[in-house]
Amino acid sequence: MNRYTILIYTENFIGILNRITIIFTRRGINIDALTASESRLDGIHKITIECTVTEAQIIHLVQQIEKITDVIKAYYFKDSEVVYQEIALYKLPIDSLDASLEKVIRQYNAHIIAAEKEFVVIEFTGHKEDTQALLETLKPYSLLEFSRSGRVAIAKPRFSVSEYLNHQTL
Amino acid sequence: MIRGADIVVKSLIAESVQHIFGYPGGAIMPVYDALYDYHDQIKHILTRHEQGAIHAAQGYARVSGKVGVALATSGPGATNLITGLADAMIDSTPLVCITGQVAAHLLGSDAFQETDVVGISMPVTKWNIQVRRAEDIAPAIAKGFHIARSGRPGPVLIDITKNAQVEAGIFNYVPCLSIRSYRPFFPVDPKAIVQAAALIDQAERPYVLFGQGVIIGKAELELKAFLDKTGIPAASTLLGSGALSEDHPAYVGKLGMHGNYAPNLLTNQCDVLIAVGMRFDDRVTGDLSRYAKQAKVIHLELDPAEINKNVKCEVPVLGDCRESLSLLIDAVQENSHQEWLGKFRELELLEQESVINHDLSPTKTGLTMGEVIRYINQYKADDAVLVTDVGQHQMIAWRYFNYKKSKTQVTSGGLGTMGFALPAALGAQMADYSKQVICVVGDGGIQMTIQELGTIMQTKAPVKVVLLNNNFLGMVRQWQQMFFDRRYSFTELDNPDFIKLADAYGIKAVKVEEREDLSEAIADMLLHNGPYFLEVVVEKEDNVFPMIATGCSVEEVRLS
Numbered sequence A: 001m002n003r004y005t006i007l008i009y010t011e012n013f014i015g016i017l018n019r020i021t022i023i024f025t026r027r028g029i030n031i032d033a034l035t036a037s038e039s040r041l042d043g044i045h046k047i048t049i050e051c052t053v054t055e056a057q058i059i060h061l062v063q064q065i066e067k068i069t070d071v072i073k074a075y076y077f078k079d080s081e082v083v084y085q086e087i088a089l090y091k092l093p094i095d096s097l098d099a100s101l102e103k104v105i106r107q108y109n110a111h112i113i114a115a116e117k118e119f120v121v122i123e124f125t126g127h128k129e130d131t132q133a134l135l136e137t138l139k140p141y142s143l144l145e146f147s148r149s150g151r152v153a154i155a156k157p158r159f160s161v162s163e164y165l166n167h168q169t170l
Numbered sequence B: 001m002i003r004g005a006d007i008v009v010k011s012l013i014a015e016s017v018q019h020i021f022g023y024p025g026g027a028i029m030p031v032y033d034a035l036y037d038y039h040d041q042i043k044h045i046l047t048r049h050e051q052g053a054i055h056a057a058q059g060y061a062r063v064s065g066k067v068g069v070a071l072a073t074s075g076p077g078a079t080n081l082i083t084g085l086a087d088a089m090i091d092s093t094p095l096v097c098i099t100g101q102v103a104a105h106l107l108g109s110d111a112f113q114e115t116d117v118v119g120i121s122m123p124v125t126k127w128n129i130q131v132r133r134a135e136d137i138a139p140a141i142a143k144g145f146h147i148a149r150s151g152r153p154g155p156v157l158i159d160i161t162k163n164a165q166v167e168a169g170i171f172n173y174v175p176c177l178s179i180r181s182y183r184p185f186f187p188v189d190p191k192a193i194v195q196a197a198a199l200i201d202q203a204e205r206p207y208v209l210f211g212q213g214v215i216i217g218k219a220e221l222e223l224k225a226f227l228d229k230t231g232i233p234a235a236s237t238l239l240g241s242g243a244l245s246e247d248h249p250a251y252v253g254k255l256g257m258h259g260n261y262a263p264n265l266l267t268n269q270c271d272v273l274i275a276v277g278m279r280f281d282d283r284v285t286g287d288l289s290r291y292a293k294q295a296k297v298i299h300l301e302l303d304p305a306e307i308n309k310n311v312k313c314e315v316p317v318l319g320d321c322r323e324s325l326s327l328l329i330d331a332v333q334e335n336s337h338q339e340w341l342g343k344f345r346e347l348e349l350l351e352q353e354s355v356i357n358h359d360l361s362p363t364k365t366g367l368t369m370g371e372v373i374r375y376i377n378q379y380k381a382d383d384a385v386l387v388t389d390v391g392q393h394q395m396i397a398w399r400y401f402n403y404k405k406s407k408t409q410v411t412s413g414g415l416g417t418m419g420f421a422l423p424a425a426l427g428a429q430m431a432d433y434s435k436q437v438i439c440v441v442g443d444g445g446i447q448m449t450i451q452e453l454g455t456i457m458q459t460k461a462p463v464k465v466v467l468l469n470n471n472f473l474g475m476v477r478q479w480q481q482m483f484f485d486r487r488y489s490f491t492e493l494d495n496p497d498f499i500k501l502a503d504a505y506g507i508k509a510v511k512v513e514e515r516e517d518l519s520e521a522i523a524d525m526l527l528h529n530g531p532y533f534l535e536v537v538v539e540k541e542d543n544v545f546p547m548i549a550t551g552c553s554v555e556e557v558r559l560s
Helices: A016-026 A055-067 A099-108 A128-141 A161-167 B004-014 B026-037 B050-064 B082-090 B117-124 B134-149 B162-166 B190-202 B212-216 B220-230 B261-268 B321-331 B338-360 B369-379 B392-400 B421-431 B450-459 B474-483 B498-504 B515-527
Strands: A002-011 A033-038 A044-053 A071-078 A082-093 A111-115 A119-126 A145-148 A152-155 B019-022 B043-046 B068-072 B095-101 B127-131 B155-161 B206-210 B234-236 B251-254 B272-276 B296-301 B315-318 B385-388 B437-442 B464-469 B508-512 B532-537
Touching (some): A002 A016, A002 A055, A016 A055, A016 B117, A044 A055, A055 A071, A099 A128, A119 A128, B004 B162, B026 B068, B026 B162, B043 B450, B050 B068, B050 B095, B050 B450, B082 B095, B082 B117, B095 B162, B117 B127, B117 B155, B134 B155, B134 B162, B155 B162, B190 B272, B190 B321, B220 B321, B251 B338, B261 B338, B338 B392, B369 B392, B369 B437, B369 B464, B369 B515, B385 B392, B392 B437, B392 B474, B421 B437, B421 B450, B464 B498, B464 B515, B498 B532
Parallel strands (some): B127 B155, B234 B251, B437 B464, B464 B532, B508 B532
Antiparallel strands (some): A002 A044, A033 A044, A082 A152
């Protein structure tokens, strides 16, 4: 089993995410994380899925995803083939903000992005191992809430969806 | 500006739709109202259940090669289509199903007969969409037809809210020719052809397996020419039957769990396996880890997701098999494989002695399903269409029916849908009234959709229904006998008087219980002008052989 990142470019149609996720459901494969957003191309969505599967499974999954009518292109990458980040937010009570917490924030190069009467929100970006490490460190500071995104990823190998679209006979 | 409902019907006419199978209801009533005005251009067939409508559309599509169209209302009408959608999806049958939906402002409110049919049908459609505005109807239908029939065909569902049917919109039908996110075809790679041809020319024991892809790709002539030139033995899958006339000298029989002995056994002795338009279904391969491991595999396939899915191949030839076969015909050398072909013929004799003789010319008292098919072969037209249901009768009819023409086989292959045959036969007949359509069905399956006798009555479709009655769910019973110690758990049926039933529907009905009456009864049936119901009482506990039991390898195919 390997951790893979699947990058999927789709038309922005209602239900497309469902069509993609049922491919995993049917095969009993868990999605570790999922991010969906508009891509840099007008009207085209980019979906990033992280999952832990065998090589045979990932090839099969991507073939099935690409078979969906409204999917333009799907690619899969090993962790070593993508540059990726995840963002995490940590909410802490305002009175936990002392010198030692400030030190932690500096060490991690994290940021306080909101400070309210009752709480502060710290933002930190990195790989899951990094955001997880900060989570463990902050737990003794009466952590109130934690939220982590799925990964956003850029592939190292060169490919271009817009070039691909240009080659399609429209 | 015209009404959305009129846009629906005019769009169907623009797609040259001549027949629709359907069932009305609240949320689709505006479309039915519109159909009333166009009945001279488009023929609507009222089935007795929405499942009947979609299976009829499937039978229609398989025989005509055109897109089958089914119409249903929202809620239960739409959910009753699901089995047919799943069946069409796995058997690659082009369908466009139009369902009514509650008005857009009621969506998500649990309104009367509201169901999320787009959500429910997602895993069993090639594409689906909900349309909530009249102006979006024509583009959705245009896109739906393009997707349903292009590439690897499949079912499409278009859900139209009631407000979109009654509101007005501009009608301007623009056929859909391409979609940027959708690649139905891939050009054949000439390098793959060179590699495949080299493998084929060097092979000592090459073997062709052909499937429904040959029929869908209209590559029957190319397949024949390829086999004429190379002399390679060729076997058919269940849905591939008819793609090559069984009289062809290279034809060696059928593949799969209940296919022929030699074609299964020798799969593990060939050196090059050439798969054409087939997907290595588990019923064909048996245990994959012991399937054709000695062979180099060439896979001619349209759907990239099928390449290496079940069987790893040395040379994938992605693309339309009509194109790849014609390129291959020019690239390969003329050849013959008489010795290798002889091995098939040798083993065929073994099957003849231990299975076929018993099935076709039994000496014991009870009638066999096989002898019924033997007489059908004797009297049928060359292009007669065989429609079957699922179970023992399906396997026996497939094994013994003499396929001579393409598109003469209509059955539920991948999904194995009992109840498929009767409505599918009706649809097949609608595609061509002049053809003999012979519906062979069991006493279990016919009762799943028996209400469609009413549709046959109303349409007077001259379908010949041959009920092979053993008062058992025969295939399940066979498995219980073989693998569950003869514990016949809920497989015996107390059946109604089928003759009285058919009679009640005004369909000419005859029952045969004695061997001496069989030949004449079948001859009479096929000569009859109009629908006909022939019940043949067959041996209660007969088994279908050869058989590759679940989990076994193709070389473990057994004759008894």
